[in-house]
Amino acid sequence: MNHSEPIIMGVLNVTPDSFSDGGKFFDSDLAIDQAKSMVENGAGIIDIGGESTRPGASAVSLNDELERVIPVIEALTKEINVPISIDTSKPEVMEQAISSGANIINDVNALRAEGALEMAAKLKVDVCLMHMQGNPRTMQSNPSYADVVGDIKSFFKERINACERAGIELSSITLDPGFGFGKNLGHNIALLKNLSEFHEFGVSILAGLSRKSMIGTLLGDKDVDSRMIGSVTAALIAVENGANIIRVHDVAETNDALKVWQQIKYFRG
Template sequence: MTINNTQALVMGILNVTPDSFSDGGQCLNVDDAIRAAMRLLDQGADIIDIGGESTRPGAASVSEADEINRVVPVIKALSTQTNIPISIDTSKPQVMQQAVEAGASLINDVNALQADGALEMAASLEVDVCLMHRQGLPQTMQQNPTYNDVIEDIQQFFQQRIEACQQAGIQPEKIILDPGFGFGKTLAHNLEILHRFNEFKGLGFRLLAGLSRKSMIGAILNNREVEGRMIGSVTSAIIAVQNGADIVRVHDVLATKDALLTLQAVNGA
């Protein structure tokens, strides 16, 4: 199922993890996860992104079996209750396969299909793929990240991964690009990416922006804690859409949808 859109879509975040930075531990069983997903849908989410392994800075890795046990029952249950696209946030080929078989139609990979077998698996599953840029590993990626030019360096990475995807048989219309706010970037890098986000449009692919509640928002707001970052997150999502984002990945779905509806009304006046 290819996700096409003529206006920005809101991807609601559903973490079935004990340690995600914003909502870890809130959805550790299927019933809680489904209730949370239905709230996101009621608020207007266009896509539900389900993750079973935290990718926050310093996060510990999760075994393939544990990740499958966390996400697959939720995807199976949710896919019987909605036709809204379900995304699987994973870098592991076997998790990708079982998630798609359970009902997912998008692979959202912070590792851009670089794990052994991930590229071939994604190609065989014939679903949309989101390729995210990340410098370094979660355990070390915020230790002095450096770039020559952050936009040009990310573009070069994307061009390499796009070529690899196409050689593996993934069609261009199935590819989405995410510059990876907060993944091996300083605050200055993140701000520059958001300011120059429209430069990625030249690559010719759909773009995803994920800024919701991240540490960059906290830093902008004078070291605000996670629970106080909603307005900053929504504002950043709107800036990203104005600069070319096709999908915004968010925790605060209703507030983001309201802001997007307002933006669309003004732009259409």
């Protein structure tokens, strides 16, 4: 996924327990309407997830995840004309999602689950590899790094090598440093300030900061519903620092901010 202009990835959580939209789009029809609205407002990718990865989230069975995401993907392929990403770590979900019309695998576990790497290679689609220290159940208990940027670079180097050995081409890979996934506030800020360093791998970079607790903390402990402007600001900083894809909930607002930023950045007066 190589992009010259930043792409907005709209988040569509088909879960009853997502931290950000609290099951608002758990109903398939509402999820489909929300995805269409995000595309109209500027989303270039729709990212569909059926298992919450918020801190402390419990695991979801394979059948439950499939029942949540597959009907939505099947319906959306007929309704929207942008790529659909499946946010999953399970190889069986990857396979059924791609065969139902999804185009991208977005894995918070960086294809480390048993069979996931082989499945992604077999499906021959773009993949996004995210860094996470620990797992969603435990990741925020006490995250620690010798050097957060360097440690995550080492992780990405290992995962890229594993992908290439499995037959996944470098041009198909996007990297996501995993803001908030086993990171404290200092780690998150260091990653955002040094995001451009991940371009040394020669692939696209995805940044997902939208409505996360770091935004709330930076704003004096604002709750999830009050983090929109902070999230849009963080998305712009991510783009300025090299992000090619920004994963957001507030698509229209982020799109407006990007339009202003781009017109000023490229203005020739």
